Amino acid sequence: MSHFGRTGPxxxxxxxxxxxxxxxxxxxxxxLFPLFERYGKVVDVFIPRDRRTGDSRGFAFVRxxxxxxxxxxxDRLDGRSVDGRNIMVQFAKYGPNAEPIRKGRVLEVVEKSRxxxxxxxxxxxxxxxxRDHRRxxxxxxxERHGRDRDRDYRRQxxxxxxxxxxxxxxxxDHKNRRRARDDDKRQSRxxxxxxxxxxxxxxxxxxxxxxxxxxxxxxxxxxxxxxxxxxxGKDSPLSHSxxxxxxxxxxxxGKDSPLSRSxxxxxxxAGSRSPGSDGRE
DNA sequence: GTTGAGCGTT
Numbered sequence: 001m002s003h004f005g006r007t008g009p010x011x012x013x014x015x016x017x018x019x020x021x022x023x024x025x026x027x028x029x030x031x032l033f034p035l036f037e038r039y040g041k042v043v044d045v046f047i048p049r050d051r052r053t054g055d056s057r058g059f060a061f062v063r064x065x066x067x068x069x070x071x072x073x074x075d076r077l078d079g080r081s082v083d084g085r086n087i088m089v090q091f092a093k094y095g096p097n098a099e100p101i102r103k104g105r106v107l108e109v110v111e112k113s114r115x116x117x118x119x120x121x122x123x124x125x126x127x128x129x130x131r132d133h134r135r136x137x138x139x140x141x142x143e144r145h146g147r148d149r150d151r152d153y154r155r156q157x158x159x160x161x162x163x164x165x166x167x168x169x170x171x172x173d174h175k176n177r178r179r180a181r182d183d184d185k186r187q188s189r190x191x192x193x194x195x196x197x198x199x200x201x202x203x204x205x206x207x208x209x210x211x212x213x214x215x216x217x218x219x220x221x222x223x224x225x226x227x228x229x230x231x232x233g234k235d236s237p238l239s240h241s242x243x244x245x246x247x248x249x250x251x252x253x254g255k256d257s258p259l260s261r262s263x264x265x266x267x268x269x270a271g272s273r274s275p276g277s278d279g280r281e
Numbered sequence: 282g283t284t285g286a287g288c289g290t291t
Contacts, residue, residue, distance in 0.1 A: 019288055048289050061289050085285090096289050 015043045016070040016104040017092035018062040023047075024083035025056050031083065036062045039076050040069020061092060070104060 020032060029045040036042045047060040064070035070091070078089040091104030 017289080021287060022285075025284075046289060057287080057289095058285060059287065059289090088287095090288095092288060094288050098288095 011043075012063065012095075014065070014105075016064045016067050017095065017101065018064060018070050018074060018104055019090050019092040020060040020062055020077075021058070021088040021090070022085055023056075023058055023060055023087045024085040025058055027056065027060070027083045027085070029060065032060055032062060035077060035082065036064070036073050039073040041065035062089075064104075067103065067105060 018036070023032070027047075029047050032047075033042060033045045036045065041064065043063040043065050045060060045062050048057050049055055050057060062070075062073070064073065074089045074091070077087060080087060092101060095101045
């Protein structure tokens with residue numbers, strides 16, 4: 001009866017999307033569903049997750065049927081402690097189409113590019129949003145591990161610095177350095193692909209900071225940590241959407257390990273890299 | 282095993 005389990009937005013015509021922030025990474029839709037449903041009719045609950053890691057990003061979207069219920073949920077669940085974390089419930093500002101919505105209310109259902117005549121200009125809302133950049137660079141807080149820093153740049157501009165600022169001084173050196181590195185990378189690739197190929201296997205730009213941190217230094221004996229960990233999905237396909245399953249599949253059992261659930265760990269990952277040819281110089 | 286700004290999916 002429910003579209004729970006399906007892919008993509010079910011039916012957003014008169015639904016109100018609520019954005020739940022500051023939720024625990026372990027919190028699942030199943031935990032939020034009964035929580036929000038108590039205050040109103042929840043149409044769907046969706047928790048965005050990283051495509052690389054597959055883990056929750058720390059926020060969820062709860063779709064309500066009525067605005068009053070949504071508002072009530074916000075007033076009730078906003079600031080509440082969920083899973084040991086203070087969650088923040090508020091109306092979504094942008095819809096799944098990257099379009100601004102009013103009070104979490106979907107102005108119009110997503111129109112598939114079928115026979116839509118643009119003459120009507122029904123959606124004159126240009127994608128004036130750089131959120132595609134942010135979500136792409138958004139990689140949790142791996143920044144300290146040396147993952148993405150572009151996010152910091154935006155934060156500074158927004159003056160939204162919360163409490164910490166590891167890179168308060170944005171020296172142009174970084175740009176030059178990065179540029180130089182990029183240039184060098186290009187040249188290296190042009191000269192010999194052998195080396196570039198070694199790092200290419202690391203999928204998209206992995207961690208340039210690491211190499212840039214110590215270019216003249218020999219790389220650690222540690223092999224490149226291929227971030228592509230268990231991308232198989234640690235949870236059932238239903239995890240994508242809310243599942244009316246009150247039972248928690250967490251590791252609360254203790255003995256029940258999350259791995260034993262349904263993960264086919266591929267130990268062969270270590271063999272991904274070429275044995276013997278590290279590609280280092 | 283971890284992390285903690287921010288707005289979404291086949």
